[in-house]
Amino acid sequence: MTDRIMHFLRNRREDGPCLVVDLDVVRENFGAFAQALPDTRVFYAVKANPAPEVLDLLAKLGSCFDTASVVEIEQVLATGASPDRISFGNTIKKERDIARAFALGIRLFAVDSEAEVEKIARAAPGSKVFCRILCDGDGAEWPLSRKFGCVPEMAAQVLEQAHRLGLVAHGLSFHVGSQQRNPRMWDGALASASAIFRDLAERGLTLQMVNLGGGFPTKYLKDVPAVKAYGQAIFESLRKHFGNRIPETIIEPGRGMVGNAGVIEAEVVLISKKSAADAMRWVYLDIGKFNGLAETMDEMIRYPIRTAFDGDEAEPCVIAGPSCDSVDVLYEKEPYPLPLSLEIGSKVLIEGTGAYTTTYSAVGFNGFPPLKSYVI
Numbered sequence: 001m002t003d004r005i006m007h008f009l010r011n012r013r014e015d016g017p018c019l020v021v022d023l024d025v026v027r028e029n030f031g032a033f034a035q036a037l038p039d040t041r042v043f044y045a046v047k048a049n050p051a052p053e054v055l056d057l058l059a060k061l062g063s064c065f066d067t068a069s070v071v072e073i074e075q076v077l078a079t080g081a082s083p084d085r086i087s088f089g090n091t092i093k094k095e096r097d098i099a100r101a102f103a104l105g106i107r108l109f110a111v112d113s114e115a116e117v118e119k120i121a122r123a124a125p126g127s128k129v130f131c132r133i134l135c136d137g138d139g140a141e142w143p144l145s146r147k148f149g150c151v152p153e154m155a156a157q158v159l160e161q162a163h164r165l166g167l168v169a170h171g172l173s174f175h176v177g178s179q180q181r182n183p184r185m186w187d188g189a190l191a192s193a194s195a196i197f198r199d200l201a202e203r204g205l206t207l208q209m210v211n212l213g214g215g216f217p218t219k220y221l222k223d224v225p226a227v228k229a230y231g232q233a234i235f236e237s238l239r240k241h242f243g244n245r246i247p248e249t250i251i252e253p254g255r256g257m258v259g260n261a262g263v264i265e266a267e268v269v270l271i272s273k274k275s276a277a278d279a280m281r282w283v284y285l286d287i288g289k290f291n292g293l294a295e296t297m298d299e300m301i302r303y304p305i306r307t308a309f310d311g312d313e314a315e316p317c318v319i320a321g322p323s324c325d326s327v328d329v330l331y332e333k334e335p336y337p338l339p340l341s342l343e344i345g346s347k348v349l350i351e352g353t354g355a356y357t358t359t360y361s362a363v364g365f366n367g368f369p370p371l372k373s374y375v376i
C-alpha cells in the first residue's frame with residue numbers, strides 16, 4: 001500500500017471492486033531489476049498487466065517487451081516502442097499471426113518444436129529464434145509445468161533445424177516457474193543451457209543469448225528475497241557454467257515488475273455461517289476467482305488482506321467470491337484469519353494485486369463486470 005493509492009481510494013466514489021496501480025512502484029521495480037542485473041536487458045511480460053499507462057512508463061524507461069499475441073504486440077507498439085524491442089515469446093502461434101507480427105516488424109520469436117520453426121521459416125524468414133527448454137518449476141508457488149519447452153537434446157535439434165531453414169539460431173530460454181522464491185533455481189537451467197551452447201558450438205553453431213525468463217516474486221504473506229539476491233545467484237551460475245564467455249542475457253519479469261504496485265479495494269457482501277453450531281464464518285466479497293483473483297486457484301497465491309479492523313481479535317474464516325459458481329471460493333483448505341469485528345459493507349484491501357488480476361478477469365460472468373483498473 002502506498003500513500004498515493006490510499007489517497008486515491010479515499011476520494012473514489014464509484015461502486016464495485018477496483019484495482020489501483022501506483023506507477024511510482026513500477027518505476028522503482030524497473031530500477032531494481034536494472035541494478036540487480038546490470039548487463040541484462042528487461043523484456044517486461046505484458047500479460048501480467050497490459051494497462052497502457054504501465055506500458056508507456058516502461059517504454060519510456062527503456063524496457064523491452066515479451067508478448068504472446070498480435071494484440072499484445074499492438075499494445076506495445078502503441079507506446080511508440082520500436083518493434084526491435086519486442087519478442088513474440090509464445091511457443092504456440094498460428095502461422096498467420098507470425099506473418100502479422102513479421103509485417104509489424106517483429107524479428108525475435110520463441111520456439112520449442114521443429115513444427116513451430118517451420119512456420120517461422122515460412123512466415124518470418126530470416127528472423128531470430130530462441131528455443132525454450134523444459135524446467136521443472138520446483139520451488140515456485142505458481143509452477144508452469146510441462147506446457148512449454150522441450151528437453152535439452154531436442155532443443156539442439158530444433159535450433160539446428162532453424163539454422164538449416166535460414167533463421168538465426170539465437171539462443172535458449174526457460175522459465176523457472178512463477179513466484180519462484182528460491183534464487184538458486186536458475187542454476188539447473190543454466191547448466192543445461194551451457195551444455196547446449198557447447199554441444200552446438202562443436203557442431204559449428206554459435207548461440208548468443210540466454211533468456212532467463214520470469215519468476216521473480218512479489219511479497220504476499222511470506223517474505224521473499226530481494227531482487228538483488230536473484231541478480232547475485234544468477235550471475236554466480238552464469239560464471240560457473242559459462243566461465244568467461246557469458247552470453248547476452250535477458251529477463252522477462254511480469255509479477256516482479258507490477259505485482260506489488262497494485263492494491264484491490266473490495267467490499268464484504270455477506271458474513272454468514274452454515275449451521276448454528278458451526279463456528280466457521282463465511283465471508284463473501286464482491287471479488288472472486290472470475291473477476292480478478294484467479295490466482296487463488298488451489299489457494300496457490302495467498303494475498304495479504306487488510307481491513308479497518310486489523311488489530312482486533314481475529315479468527316479464521318472461509319473467503320469466497322460473489323458469483324454463483326461453487327468453485328468461486330478463495331480460501332477454504334487453509335482458512336484465512338479476519339477480524340471478528342468485520343461487518344457486511346466493510347471495505348477490504350487486497351495487496352500485491354498489480355499482476356495477473358485484470359488480465360484474468362472474465363467479461364461479465366454472472367453479470368459481474370470485469371475488474372476496473374486505475375493507474376495513478
Ligand SMILES: *Cc1c(COP(=O)(O)O)cnc(C)c1O
Nearest residue numbers: 045178214215216252253254255
Ligand atoms: C508469463 C511469462 C513471464 C512472466 O513470468 P513472471 O513469473 O510473472 O515473472 C515470462 N516469460 C514468459 C514466456 C511468460 O509466459
